[in-house]
Amino acid sequence: xxxxxxxxxxxxxxxxxxxxxxxxxxxxxxxxxxxxxxxxxxxxxxxxxxxxxxxxxxxxxxxxxxxxxxxxxxxxxxxxxxxxxxxxxxxxxxxxxxxxxxxxxxxxxxxxxxxxxxxxxxxxxxxxxxxxxxxxxxxxxxxxxxxxxxxxxxxxxxxxxxxxxxxxxxxxxxxxxxxxxxxxxxxxxxxxxxxxxxxxxxxxxxxxxxxxxxxxxxxxxxxxxxxxxxxxxxxxxxxxxxxxxxxxxxxxxxxxxxxxxxxxxxxxxxxxx
Amino acid sequence: xxxxxxxxxxxxxxxxxxxxxxxxxxxxxxxxxxxxxxxxxxxxxxxxxxxxxxxxxxxxxxxxxxxxxxxxxxxxxxxxxxxxxxxxxxxxxxxxxxxxxxxxxxxxxxxxxxxxxxxxxxxxxxxxxxxxxxxxxxxxxxxxxxxxxxxxxxxxxxxxxxxxxxxxxxxxxxxxxxxxxxxxxxxxxxxxxxxxxxxxxxx
Numbered sequence: 175x176x177x178x179x180x181x182x183x184x185x186x187x188x189x190x191x192x193x194x195x196x197x198x199x200x201x202x203x204x205x206x207x208x209x210x211x212x213x214x215x216x217x218x219x220x221x222x223x224x225x226x227x228x229x230x231x232x233x234x235x236x237x238x239x240x241x242x243x244x245x246x247x248x249x250x251x252x253x254x255x256x257x258x259x260x261x262x263x264x265x266x267x268x269x270x271x272x273x274x275x276x277x278x279x280x281x282x283x284x285x286x287x288x289x290x291x292x293x294x295x296x297x298x299x300x301x302x303x304x305x306x307x308x309x310x311x312x313x314x315x316x317x318x319x320x321x322x323x324x325x326x327x328x329x330x331x332x333x334x335x336x337x338x339x340x341x342x343x344x345x346x347x348x349x350x351x352x353x354x355x356x357x358x359x360x361x362x363x364x365x366x367x368x369x370x371x372x373x374x375x376x377x378x379x380x381x382x383x384x385x386x387x388x389x390x391x392x393x394x395x396x397x398x399x400x401x402x403x404x405x406x407x408x409x410x411x412x413x414x415x416x417x418x419x420x421x422x423x424x425x426x427x428x429x430x431x432x433x434x435x436x437x438x439x440x441x442x443x444x445x446x447x
Numbered sequence: 448x449x450x451x452x453x454x455x456x457x458x459x460x461x462x463x464x465x466x467x468x469x470x471x472x473x474x475x476x477x478x479x480x481x482x483x484x485x486x487x488x489x490x491x492x493x494x495x496x497x498x499x500x501x502x503x504x505x506x507x508x509x510x511x512x513x514x515x516x517x518x519x520x521x522x523x524x525x526x527x528x529x530x531x532x533x534x535x536x537x538x539x540x541x542x543x544x545x546x547x548x549x550x551x552x553x554x555x556x557x558x559x560x561x562x563x564x565x566x567x568x569x570x571x572x573x574x575x576x577x578x579x580x581x582x583x584x585x586x587x588x589x590x591x592x593x594x595x596x597x598x599x600x601x602x603x604x605x606x607x608x609x610x611x612x613x614x615x616x617x618x619x620x621x622x623x624x625x626x627x628x629x630x631x632x633x634x635x636x637x638x639x640x641x642x643x644x645x646x647x648x649x650x
Binding site for chain 1: 559570574618626
């Protein structure tokens with residue numbers, strides 16, 4: 175009987191996963207959430223900024239990673255705007271540029287002045303090489319913003335030459351977070367990376383080595399940041415669902431092993447008879 | 448003539464490398480220009496990719512090769528976005544953005560989400576206590592999940608610390624090894640290019 179647990183049909187697992195992950199989205203459980211050290215470090219880094227300081231925030235993630243990465247970007251943008259920090263938005267992938275446009279539009283609608291408080295530089299082509307060129311000479315690499323304005327004519331870009339002219343660099347990566355470590359960190363400005371959960375292992379050593387000053391990991395990181403800022407959003411809403419998914423994975427792993435051991439015992443018995 | 452791309456590559460790589468170690472203004476300016484060109488070339492490569500993909504699949508449709516129907520869908524998808532973008536409202540036009548948000552975005556997110564179902568099913572099938580290594584891997588993985596799942600963190604105060612230790616010490620150590628190994632490998636590959644030993648790109 176127990177041996178059957180070793181061979182649960184995939185469709186049963188899929189159905190269980192769908193139900194378990196969906197239900198908390200409909201009926202929130204408001205599970206407790208501890209804030210991990212790296213999220214607090216990132217939050218503190220943004221807290222150090224004063225009104226009027228200039229920050230670059232770039233995005234890489236595509237809509238595929240929206241659930242994991244977008245809550246972090248949204249809450250960080252909110253934090254920056256609340257502190258009246260000026261933000262240069264851009265995307266170092268074509269998909270990332272879309273978020274920059276949406277953020278600029280959203281905050282413009284909430285009373286921020288385009289070109290003074292925020293600017294959308296659009297898509298930076300060239301991936302890591304493009305980023306290397308950008309940090310050395312911002313106006314030359316991106317002479318026009320996403321709306322076609324000459325960046326030199328925008329008050330927010332006055333006096334900006336290299337990446338050292340900003341107080342903080344924030345990158346929301348989707349697999350190429352090391353680009354920021356390699357190309358921005360050598361300029362000795364604080365770098366905070368919002369990463370997808372799967373990349374945390376890859377980037378954490380750079381946090382330990384102080385090559386980056388903050389790391390916010392996936393949906394959970396976004397939820398922790400929302401908790402720190404006191405601004406519940408998609409992160410905290412998704413946290414319950416993610417929790418439920420983790421619990422189901424653990425349950426299936428345990429069930430699978432019970433089934434496997436029972437099956438082994440049955441085989442040993444049959445062999446002994 | 449065949450050697451020209453290789454020599455050009457060696458010269459450019461050498462210049463960028465020298466700029467990294469020497470603080471000479473001329474080198475700095477030259478390297479800055481090259482990096483700018485690299486960004487332009489990458490943007491151009493996207494256009495080239497678009498053209499070559501269209502031609503390849505157009506040929507497949509014309510010759511009714513196996514899977515030509517998929518090629519038709521691909522070409523239609525490939526053309527619909529630029530056509531909608533340039534004919535209706537320009538780069539920031541409503542139709543183009545609608546296609547991006549409601550078709551591309553939805554498909555993109557759906558495909559990624561489907562993976563999660565396989566992660567769940569895969570974990571169930573893979574984490575079996577079949578050998579000592581599998582037991583160690585399974586326990587380590589479960590401890591990290593226990594320490595990173597807020598609903599379980601409260602069961603025992605030590606779970607988050609244990610997960611943190613596993614993450615930072617054995618995990619971090621292995622990751623550093625990989626990073627350093629990759630770095631040394633990249634350097635070796637770079638030296639091969641610089642010395643002209645690596646010729647696969649020109650052959």
